[in-house]
Amino acid sequence: MKNQFYLKNFKSKWIKYNNYELREDSKGDIYIIPSDNSNYTIYDPFEKSSNILFDLIDLGDTALKNINDKEAIYNKVMVFVKNYGLLGLISSSVYNRDIIGEQNVLFAQNNIISATLDLDSNVMNSDDYIKLFTPFAGEDDLYTREFDEHLTVVKAEDSPKFYGKKPLVLDIVFSKFYAERVDWIIEYAKNISENLNQMLIYKNANLTEPVEIMPDKFNPHKIGFTVAMFERPQINWDFDSLQMAMDMIYAFALTDEDRILNRCSYCNKPFFAKTEREKYCSPSCRNCANVIKSRNKKKALEEQVTLNENKQELEDTVHEKIKTQEKIQTTENAQTDLVEKKIENILDIIDKRIIESVKKRSVDIKKYEGGEDDMKNEKRKQAIYEYKEKKTTGGVYKITNTQTGKSLIKGEIDLQSMQNRFNFSVSINSCLNIKLQKDWNQYGAKSFTFEVLEETEMKPEMDRRQFKKYLNELAEKYTENMPAEELY
Known part of the structure; x- marks a missing residue:
């Protein structure tokens, strides 16, 4: 199938329980841990490569988009862990192959755990480190003891035990007492989602030399394998954590030559494309995108019109x-x-x-x-x-819209001339002031009347400019106490 990714020659084992719950420790940190009445199953992560990959990216996308919606994010985490188990961060976060019996652990570079702890160095006591992942276990629930010169983990419940080359710490990881903080799991999913986003940006950047994609957040280590034979040779990966398995699945998915890991241009979900031109994860998304394009084109045409x-x-x-x-x-x-x-x-x-x-x-x-x-x-x-020496008489006039009651009040040096201009404008239906134009067009010229409010003679010491200024001030006195909605 188009969206299936299966590494058929790869084998590994991991454990998951059928039920998990959230618990808060004494410091107020929220953990996820198997329920007391839950049962475990063992499965091969590589047989669910596509599901693990896409569910992990979906969890990361949800955490990045809904940063303040804890309920939605926690629900996604619970579903993911129920489907695939806890990540085994106790192993993948340190360089130590086996933590049991060693005095200290050395944190791996850019790991998720130490970033949440207030540490003075990159080293931590092993017992204290184990307690980070077993905060709800009592002294009789989980402990180690020496047996025939070998250490063993004693668990007060029924869960898988591994012998031989497997590190002893996996006995703790696969117990019901092993827990991981929800924010650790969320951070890992966000790292993978951001890494994919960055890869798609680089993909279209016409790079001239190789560029490592977010090495500060995606830096797998401690990956070993053996070759086994059944019907044909196969690689058995010795993963100490589910995180390592998912790192490997993600890396192979990015570099697969038959499929191109991409994001759908419509729904933004990850999918495998057959060619670089394939932009949609399904015919439904392609149809929806075409509808939106058609609508946008129509809208653009309407906007242009x-x-x-x-x-x-x-x-x-x-x-x-x-x-x-x-x-x-x-x-x-x-x-x-x-x-x-x-x-x-x-x-x-x-x-x-x-x-x-x-x-x-x-x-x-x-x-x-x-x-x-x-x-x-x-x-x-x-x-x-004698005509020129005749005294100049100006004043204040008002043009009123009889339909709306609004008025235009102005000062004018020659009132008679202004009256003549108004009468002429009415006779030819031509508005004489831009402020009146809209209502003039709507109600007609005959809806306006002209009225002289006050007349005054120009004083001998005034010139026409000073007289005009005086008349404007006189007009303002008529309008200063009038509501704005009654004036043009």
Whole structure:
């Protein structure tokens, strides 16, 4: 099968119990240990290579993703240990081949156990080290004694004993009194999961020379083997721990030439691919990924359409603003023309009055060197001077939206001119202030009214700039106590 990995020429033995439980020691550390009424079975880890590998990586992934969800992680640990047994970390964490009978143990480099202990050196007393893994065993439950000049482990329960080349410490590992801290098992699973992740990163990095993958966390040692013969030659691995067996299975899985250990691009679970192009662990994941790609493509097209529509709307708004400014400019030009016409009309009236006055009063035109034209020019200059010297009257006006009640309050030097601009804007339906534009479009020009709130004359000591500033301050006094929602 596609996802099966079986090292058929390899053999080994390990033990597992059918039931485990969690216990807390006197220091508050949580251990996992076989239940009192549990039964053991012996199995070959290599016959379950694929299951062990993928379950171990799944445990590591769960621990990395759900770092604060202890219940979910502990449940995964319990299932894993029930399926495959404890890891035998008492053996795999030290260089000693057999711990029983030796005075001290020497910790292996970058091991999981010593990282959790407060030690001054890399050496620990053997008896204290064994107690780390048997915290719930009494003096009569598990002890060693010398028999015929040899040491033996005495256990107050029925569990396998090994003789010959197997280290004596395995008698402790396979007993019901042997326990391992949950955080040790979790840390080992995380190391394997992180190692696989790092391997996949290096895989796509176009390396120019070999790179060791996380040697500080994945550094197998103490692996021995013998060659045996049954139907054909086979390698019998002398593993002192399940961890060593799993290290070997993982290493062979990474380097297998017929299969490529990868992660599914959809569910992220590990699987064996036949080619580098194979990205999904199952047809279901491939179909789900294709659905997501299709949806993302559709979403991208919709977003592009929306972007284009927004772009067009923005362009239309800009064009509308330009048109509005042009209309305003046209209005201002029209108003300027109107003022000029008014001046011309005034001058014409002055000319007519001058002529009438001359006729009625028999004014002597001869005293003007240029005659009648010179007289007209003189009178015109006087009239224009009087028009310019007329006192400037400004004030504050309010444009109100009768539909919403909102108002625009501004100061203006020439109120009459502003009134004319407003009337002209209403007549051609062209908004004269950008703040009113949205409501102007929605409610129409006839929904707005113009009102003079206050009129005032410009003081002699003021210029037009100072007068404008004064009018703006006057307008602010009208708005300072008004709610913001009532103002544009």
